[in-house]
Amino acid sequence: MTYDFLIDTYETERLKVLSAWSMFRDEDLKIRPHATDQRGRNAREHMVHQCVGENLWFKNMLGIDVDAPPLPDDDDETRLGFIERYATDSNKRLEELKGREDAWWQAVVSFFDTQRSRAWIMARRIAHTAHHRGQQTTLLRILNRDLHSTYGPTADTGGLMQQEAPVIYAYRDADALLAGERAGGRKTALPPPPNHAVTERG
Structure with missing residues (x-):
């Protein structure tokens, strides 16, 4: 189908997210790029943002709801806990995408305060994820990983x-x-x- 490239890209991008997270250690999760600057996200906050943000985009803009909490349980907000949660939910989203026809991708839906096709929204979501992953790999360098x-x-x-x-x-x-x-x-x-x-x- 015309939009298989978006499905293939999402499949590889979810693996890149998981791979980046696997390079952190549990003791890294609360360390910020600059110790006294609260504006820079730590690794845990990046993981929360990815899990919650992707869930909201897929649910509210693409109409794909995995019917699960986007975050691990409070007592399991470890590196592995986030990896497990995102791996499960993103795989469900991937399987949902594989069944969508061209007309679904081309349909125009709400994107914040404007209207865009689902294909456009998916491309923007992938770029958004890559942007934040770049911040995470920079943080890994700061941590000497x-x-x-x-x-x-x-x-x-x-x-x-x-x-x-x-x-x-x-x-x-x-x-x-x-x-x-x-x-x-x-x-x-x-x-x-x-x-x-x-x-x-x-």
């Missing part, structure tokens, strides 16, 4: 594309990620870190 690939190579996977550095994802798929994180972490091994800055300017 390793970064597996999101879209391409990173300094931790060997450098730049021009240097033929490999793409190394933390896990091959969502099932492997969930199994690995439940077991305490089984991410793909990374090479030794570089001893120089990774930049196109040399």
